Amino acid sequence: MPRIRFDSVKKSYGSVEVLPPFDLQFEDGEFTVLVGPSGCGKSTILRMLAGLEDLTEGEIWFDNTPISKLDPKDRDIAMVFQDYALYPHMNIAKNMSFALRLQKTPKATIDEKVNRVAQMLGIDHLLARKPGELSGGQRQRVAMGRALVRDASTFLFDEPLSNLDAKLRGKMRNELAEMRNTLDKNMVYVTHDQVEAMTLGDRIVVVADGLIQQEGTAEQLFTSPANKFVAGFIGSPTMNFLTAELTEAGGVLKAKGDGFLLDLPTTLKKGAESASGRQVTIGIRPSAFKVASDAPAAGSRIELFVKLSEYLGAQSVLVTMCGAEEVLIEMTSSVRVEEGSTVAFSVLPEDIMVFDESTEVRL
């Protein structure tokens, strides 16, 4: 499988620059997920790789071959579209074998490949039907089957699960995860759903406003996000952000905000210490809060007014207020918390992330 490399690729529509020059690399046999809010340019990156969109500048390399001028059909790429894009006038077998028939593959080979893939996806009983007679989930499988039959080196997925209902999406996600392990292919997957990104991706690339914010494994993105956007985008429920002022007392850096004074981790980047008195944003994951059973250390205590408790089964999400700002807290349902009461929570210093207020870069 080739290594795919974007080399200072830029994309503009007229005078509007949607993607400023960027570099990006996909390793051999890797499942890479491009994730970001809609309109961030992730689909454009995928479409440039597919050859459906021209590059304004730069080059895309497959190992040592420049491909940006090649037709989609010469790139050895298969793609699964968000809206399935099945040919409505052909039955499922014809849909899946379209590419092979164009290549003038012998009929026996086509039948064999189509049957193998159809069995793998559990759609072998549907081969004679038309796409119009299929349910959404079945159509999605056919769309994937059509890509798989091709046996291309690289598979592109453009939000393939976004049209399915929640339950089916979870099921298909698991199947995709299994497929990822059995197929030794390059896969590039675009989604706006961070859960899909976290569960599927060997490596995740977070894109926002046409800029690559951060790339790394799910764990890297979760535990050490590069900036406020990544921190807020990855993880569910989303991270809580509170404005605070840095103060230093007794050699410990603290964040002073509306109703709290929390110790900050000692591992902050250099430069943060000198910034005493500076305005920052602190981020705390909803799961980092614990109900303070016995009096916690003063530096990790925060009192919050519980506005609402959402019971989700094993977990509950508390909507609390810290001054005027809303704070979400995730905890096991076994701990009962009264709505409308003020409760003391503890937060460990290492669970607090500090972001520069203006640049939003993590300190």
Added chain:
Amino acid sequence: MNTTYERQNPAFYALIAALVLMSIAPIYLMLSTSFRLNVDIMSETSSLLFFPTMQNYETVLCNVLWYDPGHIDYCDPTFGRALGSSLLVALISTGITLVVGCMAAYALVRFRFMGRGTVSMTTLIMRMVPPAVLLVPVFGIWTFQYQLDGTYAGIILVYVAMNLPFVIWILQSFIVQVPIQLEEAARMDGANALQVFFLVVLPVIKPGLAAASIFTFRIAWNEFLIANALLDRNTRTVPVTIVNSLTEYDIDWGVIMATGMLLAIPPIIFTFVASKQIITGMTAGAVKG
């Protein structure tokens, strides 16, 4: 559950009956006349009762029948030939119009080129010009410039030009509905531009092609004005032939009505065959939504 029927005004039914009569009566008249001998047609005591005969049809089709009808001394091939001419002209002009029209419509919808809007608009303006206005210049140019008068090529050319704007407009609206992802998927699957067009776009817009072909066929089939001016006795189409057979010496109503009935059959068959292709939900299952 109780179903209540709204009581309609009797005048309403009378109106419907009158409308039905107005549309059916001429056809009935034509059909019944075509089965009568001239004696029956012209007789003062003309009634609903008569002895039906196939003689008129035999006269019209005498040169294509496999037997010699006994009542004919001299077989006039005019009507048979005219039917053949009409079929040839209508089918070929429809075919050419569709082929050119679908490609032009596709280009207008999918490609961005200079003057695209103007071209699109101009085709419609072409449609607004009444054929009578075109008649004189077309006759002059066809006859004196290119010697196309009296040829099939000449009349087919005119019909293609006449019908093309409308076909382009119909097909444009169908092609717009073809999801662009379908074409992208085909390109990813390795189809070149022509394969995308012929293997994916055309089959999907088949209902549009059928509708356009019915329309085009009927116009070419019925057209009289230009055919009358351009065609000669060897290439005349049926509508022209019928009118020409009304002479001051002899009007054979039975034969004319039989020709009229025969004239009505091909468009009916064509419409039935083509309308089989007009199914709703042409892109069902292609994309979500």
